[in-house]
Amino acid sequence: MIPLTAADIGSVAAIGAHCDDIVIGAGATLMQIAHRNPRVVVHALVLTGAGTEREVEEKNALAALLSHAPRAQVRLTVADLPDGRLPQHWGSVKQHLAGFRRGCEPDVVLGPQRGDSHQDHRLIAELIPTEFRAHLTLGYEILKWESDLPNPSVYTPISAELARRKTRLLADCYPSQASHTWFDDEAFLGLMRIRGAQCHARYAEAFVLEKAVLDLATPQGGSA
Template sequence: MRQLPLARRGERLSVLCLGAHSDDIEIGAGGTILRLIADGVLVDIHWCVLSAPGIRADEANASAIAFLQGAAVTNIELAEFEDSYFPSQSREIKQWLSAVRERVSPDVIFTHARDDAHQDHREVNRLTTNVFRDHLVLEYEIPKWDGDLMQHNTYMPLPSTIMDRKTELLLEHFGTQRSKDWFDELTFKGLARLRGMECRAEERFAEAFTNRKLALTIG
């Protein structure tokens, strides 16, 4: 499988992470963020959670700080759009994302998948690709009881130490979610093991993404 480096050690990389809810970015792309930092990439991260009210805001902020430890530059933004009703708030969310675009010009954007079963996730994807039209967008996945896992075309292999750290941080920072029967180590590591199999990851684990458009250059 041909491998294209997202960034090399010592290079600066601007990243925009978008999540509908407080734990979405960590579940979908947390391992990739941890690996970029651990591998010595100078990551400038703008981390945006669109629905983080009350205690969920405390969880989101503490988790983001933990996941971003060692990043070159970090900026965490939390909004309070109403959970489960993103389609009806589309205009306001688009305005919010347009304001983010005025402050950051990322090399890569991590956002939700186009065909995710959750309506909030789909709306974030739709607005991401509408507002950020000339960017590399990688769509991450969120496991859930709906069973909407899909085929992907882009992978980030994860060392086992990174996978362990991702799981540890998720379970540590999102106490409000631990009552859900799917929110556990087996789910996170099981999915990553399957994605690692698909890309033949050296240490067995990977996160998977979908890329809709990519321009290639030579030299």
């Protein structure tokens, strides 16, 4: 089982099928983690887009995401698996995740959630717990054409300034996605506003919790 504690987060593993998934799903949360822990190390794995303009966009976006924490580190790996066909490359996806897992020991794992209708997202969500077996794993949501938004169980309240910083970053760093009807400030702010209303905040990002332990026996700062 996986304990949920208030310990500082010094290392994060962030996993996405496509360049922009991580920032769409958890960009503001990563910015808040870096604000509290300016030396945080973000290990990021994206399974598609290597060698294309999408990889350049992702590098620029993650650098901008943590620009307010100059001592933070981003260790990004972008693979070259085919977009939209990850289930056909199950073995390669598993291999990339296994190699990524060997290179980090995160305090929290951020990735897609199992109920995502996109086949690439869903496969990664199913495989993450097979590699990160003793970690707190949060499944982020990705707004898109499919009507597949989850009923989240974990919320990260964020300020209006931070919400707008995230939407500006998405617009500035991912010009290749501007033609999508759902890829705009109103859509992203609207979802964050809804999640904020659900947790008594102005804005929020929301996640699906894989598993957690409520420890009522261990004294603070010690062991039972």
